[in-house]
Amino acid sequence: MKNKVIVITGGTSGIGLACAKYLINEGCKVIITGRTKTTLENALKELGINAVGFVSDTSKLSAIDVLVTSVKEKFQKIDGLFINAGIFKSANFEETTESLFDETMHINFKGAFFTIQKFIPLLNNPSSIVLNTSIVVFKAFASTSVYTASKAALESIAKVLNVELASKGIRVNVISPGVTQSPIQKKSGMTDEAINDLLTHFSTTAPIGRIVQPADIAPIVSFLLSENSWVLRNEKVIIDGGATL
């Protein structure tokens, strides 16, 4: 991965930040994005000179255009794209509002869709795209209907892109993390007690015997971004410590 240039959307905390750290240790130059300026600045301080970052709201197509132009100016081309920015807000189906529906779909699916589309001219031949979906795509969890739909929609395009973009040397694979300890739980509006119950449940019931951490996911994302996984197309790697077995 020496000198590979990798874009990570939502690279300012949790899984994205852990992947940025890992990839930099592997010799990559990493570009991270996020919505919150202070979180971005703190992440860049942690990551050091081989990272650059941009405040960029992935749900806004104009912001994606600005991001792509900025990355092009600085790096011209990129070798990998980790589509990771995402939100989760718990709501049961009957209480899911139009505004939560739109917010979730705009960030988790529409933003992801157009980020990939707009980065295609910058992607080298060969290059790799990794999509971050979730175990919710194949296992039902109550109060996740719109989140599940957004991740299922994202996962569904991987196979189409593998066919359409193969001639450009671009391939697409998917990671499906299980419950992973990150700031996403607090941002979702869950109480500390509910978060504690969730993490305890998965720690005690999964074969791994503890909760999955963002750092567990980073080497797998790195492998999928590297040419060592060249033969993999539309592979879905479940990273849940066995929780869904």
Ligand SMILES: NC(=O)c1ccc[n+]([C@@H]2O[C@H](COP(=O)([O-])OP(=O)(O)OC[C@H]3O[C@@H](n4cnc5c(N)ncnc54)[C@H](OP(=O)(O)O)[C@@H]3O)[C@@H](O)[C@H]2O)c1
């Ligand atoms: N943690 C889990 O249990 C779990 C399980 C399966 C899948 N995932 C997926 O993993 C991905 C990362 O989640 P995480 O757990 O690492 O959560 P996290 O710590 O909250 O990280 C989410 C990242 O996405 C960014 N982001 C959110 N909305 C954005 C937007 N509109 N534009 C640009 N950036 C945006 C956040 O930046 P700001 O803070 O500035 O908004 C942050 O950098 C998500 O797609 C999530 O659905 C997580």
